[in-house]
Amino acid sequence: MPELPEVETVRRGLSPALEGATIAVATARVSKLRFPIPEDFSARLTGNRIERLTRRSKYILMECADGLMVILHLGMSGRVTIHKADGLPVAPAKHDHVELKTADGTHVIYNDARRFGLILFSDRETIADHPLIRDIGPEPLGNEFNVDVLNAGLMRRKSSIKAALLDQKLVAGLGNIYVCEALWRAGIHPSRQALSVAGDGAARLVPIIRDVLTEAIAAGGSTLKDYVQASGELGYFQHSFKAYGREGEACSTPDCGGTIERIVQQGRSSFFCSTCQE
Numbered sequence: 001m002p003e004l005p006e007v008e009t010v011r012r013g014l015s016p017a018l019e020g021a022t023i024a025v026a027t028a029r030v031s032k033l034r035f036p037i038p039e040d041f042s043a044r045l046t047g048n049r050i051e052r053l054t055r056r057s058k059y060i061l062m063e064c065a066d067g068l069m070v071i072l073h074l075g076m077s078g079r080v081t082i083h084k085a086d087g088l089p090v091a092p093a094k095h096d097h098v099e100l101k102t103a104d105g106t107h108v109i110y111n112d113a114r115r116f117g118l119i120l121f122s123d124r125e126t127i128a129d130h131p132l133i134r135d136i137g138p139e140p141l142g143n144e145f146n147v148d149v150l151n152a153g154l155m156r157r158k159s160s161i162k163a164a165l166l167d168q169k170l171v172a173g174l175g176n177i178y179v180c181e182a183l184w185r186a187g188i189h190p191s192r193q194a195l196s197v198a199g200d201g202a203a204r205l206v207p208i209i210r211d212v213l214t215e216a217i218a219a220g221g222s223t224l225k226d227y228v229q230a231s232g233e234l235g236y237f238q239h240s241f242k243a244y245g246r247e248g249e250a251c252s253t254p255d256c257g258g259t260i261e262r263i264v265q266q267g268r269s270s271f272f273c274s275t276c277q278e
């Protein structure tokens, strides 16, 4: 499932193709993904110009010239591909549900086998009040996420630190993978009470969360060029995780000597080292 770095990589990959572009043809081949696709999808986008692509948590926001805001979420399996401008029609592949063709002949295609993604319309003016957006916590890479904010959030929670960091109201966009990686790097056991991490733990976690995400975005950026050249597919790239998915392997914390273990919390796997994570 795409997390914040993958979504940001897709946004960065899409920007050159869509920012400033006029939509010549907008096609939806299905009537719904997770929610119904707007009935006026084609009418409202055709002839419209996309001014800016931004991101809030795992939502990509397309700001259009007429005040329209398109909300895109990749769900579990959503993929975006760009087919460069030769103007020729692109034969739709299986699960190619939505397609934008820009005035210069570039095709941007949204493919989603499981259809948990979403494409909705909102307004640029009121996007902050949209039901999907309004309750999302601070962006982890923005100034509004800091030690004070994390501390206050942890002190209010009775859950584990793992569950607290997955709570989108505490901090936006973190998913299972990057929470595992951040806790491993911070030396904090995923089962610890959130409350007990306030203070020193929160002070350690804030820069580590930023680093883990920034490094993943950088990894996405460095492979972006290759993907666009090879298959045109954005956002999925080879990661090197230190804890996630490494059950039974040696912990790579220097001089630790421990082994990565796996437990299940709230139905999701947590990977950690009980030697260096307390």
Ligand code: ZN
Binding pocket: 251, 252, 253, 256, 257, 258, 259, 273, 274, 275, 276, 277
């Ligand atoms: Zn270790």
